[in-house]
Amino acid sequence: MHFHGTIWRPPYEADSLLLQATAGCTHHACKFCTLYEDLPFRFRMSPLEEIEADLQEAQLWGTDPMARLSARLQGLPGPQGPRRVFLVGANPFALQARRLEEIAGLIRRYLPAVETIGCFARVTDVGRKSGEELRRLRSLGYDGLTIGVETGDEEALAFMNKGYGARDIVEQAARLDGAGVSYSFFYLAGISGAGRGREGAARSAEVFNRTRPKRVGSSMLTVFPNSALYREIQAGNWREESELEKLEEVRTLIESLSIPTRFETAGASNLVHIRGDLPEDRARLSESLTRLMDGTDEEALRAYRVTLRHL
Numbered sequence: 001m002h003f004h005g006t007i008w009r010p011p012y013e014a015d016s017l018l019l020q021a022t023a024g025c026t027h028h029a030c031k032f033c034t035l036y037e038d039l040p041f042r043f044r045m046s047p048l049e050e051i052e053a054d055l056q057e058a059q060l061w062g063t064d065p066m067a068r069l070s071a072r073l074q075g076l077p078g079p080q081g082p083r084r085v086f087l088v089g090a091n092p093f094a095l096q097a098r099r100l101e102e103i104a105g106l107i108r109r110y111l112p113a114v115e116t117i118g119c120f121a122r123v124t125d126v127g128r129k130s131g132e133e134l135r136r137l138r139s140l141g142y143d144g145l146t147i148g149v150e151t152g153d154e155e156a157l158a159f160m161n162k163g164y165g166a167r168d169i170v171e172q173a174a175r176l177d178g179a180g181v182s183y184s185f186f187y188l189a190g191i192s193g194a195g196r197g198r199e200g201a202a203r204s205a206e207v208f209n210r211t212r213p214k215r216v217g218s219s220m221l222t223v224f225p226n227s228a229l230y231r232e233i234q235a236g237n238w239r240e241e242s243e244l245e246k247l248e249e250v251r252t253l254i255e256s257l258s259i260p261t262r263f264e265t266a267g268a269s270n271l272v273h274i275r276g277d278l279p280e281d282r283a284r285l286s287e288s289l290t291r292l293m294d295g296t297d298e299e300a301l302r303a304y305r306v307t308l309r310h311l
Helices: 048-062 065-073 097-110 123-127 131-139 154-159 166-179 197-208 228-234 243-256 282-294 298-305
Strands: 017-020 022-024 043-045 084-088 116-121 145-150 183-189 215-220 261-264 275-278
Touching: 017 048, 022 084, 048 097, 097 116, 097 131, 116 123, 123 145, 123 166, 131 166, 166 197, 183 197, 183 243, 197 243, 215 243, 243 282, 243 298, 275 282
Parallel strands: 017 084, 084 116, 116 145, 145 183, 183 215, 215 261
Antiparallel strands: 022 043, 261 275
16 A cells, blocks of 8 residues: 555544545645644645555455455454545645545545545635536545634634635535535634633634534644744744633533534543533543543643643
8 A cells, every 4th residue: 555654534534444645735725733744745636556556455345355264263244345545644634625625536446335534634725616516526435534724813823824714614515515425523622822711612613603613623732842833832832722721612512502513522632531422421531521520630631741742
């Protein structure tokens, strides 16, 4: 399989076939992000020949004699072809619709059992596609996009150089809804800065409540020395939230969301992993965070943060 650099995927895509369609990020300007610093280029589109070769390799899993023998000896069902493909890269949805259609055609040719295709997407990637193109991509299996919106706090979006505003999140989510393409949001606790965590969560909830994400996955900001955000801190232009404030921010978001959605903190950046469905699990999730905040201190929480190698 052809992969460049560290491969990132959402926790809930663990059972998906990972297929590289792009590497790097088209935006590559968010102040907090260091995820793609190990690449010697900013963005790369995988040649169709590489994608086809990877699909041919993946196709062998269902027919590999050793895999079948291993399953038989263990009394397990024979290996099955994947039902879902997740295109890796920071935002493969930035590719032109025609290119995404070609990739879907290759997937269908080599892995006919695949039902859906997902990937990371930026808000701006959606805006560059017409409604007709979005509907066409949905008909070819594109569904369950993961969008790293990070926040609905306009001030934080601008400072972090996300390249879009809160209104754009609402507008492009509505266009996905209209095309029948489901999506999940990534929220980044801590992005609003010290003293503004609860405000950022409340503003984000106001934005998210006007959309229909099937999942809101919350991660926690970790500031690394090689990031532009670290340099902003050194210059005195921004202050990081405490770990307790980040937890309080997540609790505020949970308590402020009024839409039906799955909420989870499953990434490595989260000290505690909670998950549940809103609104029915709201009280349980909120109480879990309250107990954690009451039972620990900032020093203990910070000890976990400083050991992290990635966001």
